[in-house]
Amino acid sequence: MSDLSNLLPILWGGFCTTLAIFGLTLLFSIPLGLLIAVLKMSKWRVVRYPVSFYISVMRGTPLLLQIVAIYFGSYYLSEYAGVDFSFDRFPAVIVAFSINYAAYFAEIFRGGIQSIPKGQYEAAYMLGMTRTQTFFRIILPQVVKRVVPASANEVITLVKDTSLAQVIAVTELFALAKKQQAAYASIYPLFVAGVFYYVANLLLSVLFAYVERKLNYYK
Amino acid sequence: MENMNESAPILKVEHVKKSFGDLHVLKDISFDLKAGEVLSIIGPSGSGKSTLLRCLTQLETVDGGFVQVDGKDMVVPTLRQAQGPLGSGPAVKYAPAKTLREIRLSTGLVFQNFNLFPHLTVLQNICLAPVRVLGDERKDARAMGRFLLKRMGLEGKENSYPCELSGGQQQRVSIARALAMNPKILFFDEPTSALDPELTGEVLKIIKKLAEDKMTMVIVTHEMAFARDVADKVIFMDGGVIVEQGTPDHVFRESGNERLAQFLSRFSKA
Ligand SMILES: Nc1ncnc2c1ncn2[C@@H]1O[C@H](COP(=O)(O)OP(=O)(O)O)[C@@H](O)[C@H]1O
Ligand SMILES: [Mg+2]
Numbered sequence: 001m002s003d004l005s006n007l008l009p010i011l012w013g014g015f016c017t018t019l020a021i022f023g024l025t026l027l028f029s030i031p032l033g034l035l036i037a038v039l040k041m042s043k044w045r046v047v048r049y050p051v052s053f054y055i056s057v058m059r060g061t062p063l064l065l066q067i068v069a070i071y072f073g074s075y076y077l078s079e080y081a082g083v084d085f086s087f088d089r090f091p092a093v094i095v096a097f098s099i100n101y102a103a104y105f106a107e108i109f110r111g112g113i114q115s116i117p118k119g120q121y122e123a124a125y126m127l128g129m130t131r132t133q134t135f136f137r138i139i140l141p142q143v144v145k146r147v148v149p150a151s152a153n154e155v156i157t158l159v160k161d162t163s164l165a166q167v168i169a170v171t172e173l174f175a176l177a178k179k180q181q182a183a184y185a186s187i188y189p190l191f192v193a194g195v196f197y198y199v200a201n202l203l204l205s206v207l208f209a210y211v212e213r214k215l216n217y218y219k
Numbered sequence: 220m221e222n223m224n225e226s227a228p229i230l231k232v233e234h235v236k237k238s239f240g241d242l243h244v245l246k247d248i249s250f251d252l253k254a255g256e257v258l259s260i261i262g263p264s265g266s267g268k269s270t271l272l273r274c275l276t277q278l279e280t281v282d283g284g285f286v287q288v289d290g291k292d293m294v295v296p297t298l299r300q301a302q303g304p305l306g307s308g309p310a311v312k313y314a315p316a317k318t319l320r321e322i323r324l325s326t327g328l329v330f331q332n333f334n335l336f337p338h339l340t341v342l343q344n345i346c347l348a349p350v351r352v353l354g355d356e357r358k359d360a361r362a363m364g365r366f367l368l369k370r371m372g373l374e375g376k377e378n379s380y381p382c383e384l385s386g387g388q389q390q391r392v393s394i395a396r397a398l399a400m401n402p403k404i405l406f407f408d409e410p411t412s413a414l415d416p417e418l419t420g421e422v423l424k425i426i427k428k429l430a431e432d433k434m435t436m437v438i439v440t441h442e443m444a445f446a447r448d449v450a451d452k453v454i455f456m457d458g459g460v461i462v463e464q465g466t467p468d469h470v471f472r473e474s475g476n477e478r479l480a481q482f483l484s485r486f487s488k489a
Binding site: 120145 | 277327334335351396400
């Protein structure tokens with residue numbers, strides 16, 4: 001058991017990195033996803049088509065590949081193309097996760113927005129509300145309620161997906177647990193890391209159940 | 220009511236046309252309405268009644284004709300229409316956006332299926348637009364909202380959500396929501412068609428009360444007795460044209476029109 005007192009601080013450090021990836025990804029991908037959802041419903045094809053392409057690429061290729069591509073892509077660009085810019089490991093992970101999850105969120109949000117009956121827009125229009133007022137005061141609050149269950153799935157998947165960051169040697173929870181596994185020659189560190197993931201997701205499930213209940217004040 | 224010139228119509232509709240693709244839904248609609256008058260529109264389903272209301276409330280655009288609301292031209296024919304098919308370009312010209320918005324604010328619409336905002340309470344449904352669109356003080360808007368709810372017989376329902384109300388109550392809230400904007404003309408598109416039969420009475424009673432208070436209203440309805448009792452003027456539409464129009468007595472008793480007689484006979488049997 002003295003193992004645990006050595007192990008916990010190390011894994012806790014990794015878990016903090018995991019949490020940072022998780023939090024920053026949500027922070028960027030949710031607004032970005034909303035924007036992309038709105039753009040995908042644009043009446044202009046020049047907007048709609050590139051956005052559709054972006055979404056299909058993000059959903060049609062592995063996140064693992066995207067992380068590597070963004071990190072090394074920017075590295076090679078700066079090395080060989082003379083572009084004076086490249087991502088550090090951690091920012092590369094945040095960018096890759098954010099644009100990937102934004103694509104998934106966008107599809108959820110678009111489904112939610114399109115499920116709002118036309119009559120809601122018409123009622124708002126007849127009351128003289130502007131398009132912005134209609135979107136933020138009438139449509140969006142109803143969309144939130146409709147997208148919470150599907151978004152909860154994405155969020156829980158994200159907790160687990162953070163372990164992909166190790167591919168470019170970001171020392172998140174799983175990467176550290178694996179290193180400890182080698183050092184201890186035991187599966188025990190991996191088990192502890194699993195408990196971290198599991199408890200985090202348990203808490204999230206409870207939170208989402210609470211939010212869904214809170215949003216149940218109307219039908 | 221505040222119209223100086225008593226005889227000037229508050230709503231003028233001339234030769235309005237509307238097509239969806241090849242489907243000519245409104246063929247040549249003309250009528251007018253004075254302030255304080257109530258117009259009932261009856262006719263078989265598919266005859267274009269909803270489309271007419273949607274054109275007059277700017278939810279659809281017309282393809283031809285002239286509409287004037289409260290002295291403001293909403294849409295006017297262009298030269299092309301006068302010149303016939305040889306001209307080019309659109310057949311109508313709409314007023315600038317600012318005028319259209321003014322007109323929209325002077326017209327209200329009560330929908331068949333209410334279209335209340337489900338995430339807002341009854342009072343929030345009523346106060347949202349007065350506060351956000353008209354810039355009323357929240358306190359004043361709430362006071363007016365409560366007053367309107369009382370008029371609708373919905374005292375004590377301020378903080379209910381629409382899903383907690385019966386259909387008849389929801390429709391009365393939607394009438395209150397429209398009235399809160401103080402419209403000059405209120406349009407109703409089959410306000411009782413989505414209601415259980417036992418709930419239609421409470422809504423019709425409210426509309427009758429508004430008629431007594433000299434609210435200018437255009438009401439599409441399948442309630443024939445109501446259409447006759449409440450209206451100063453009745454229009455019978457069929458196939459995108461006005462087949463008959465006049466006083467309730469004229470339309471319901473004196474008209475010898477065959478299509479109208481056939482239409483009305485369906486209701487007397489029931
Ligand atoms: N947005 C639309 N697109 C195509 N056809 C429509 C549309 N709205 C109405 N119509 C058609 O126009 C006709 C008249 O419809 P409507 O105005 O709803 O009649 P009513 O209200 O008298 O029942 C119907 O044949 C209907 O199918
Ligand atoms: Mg209709």
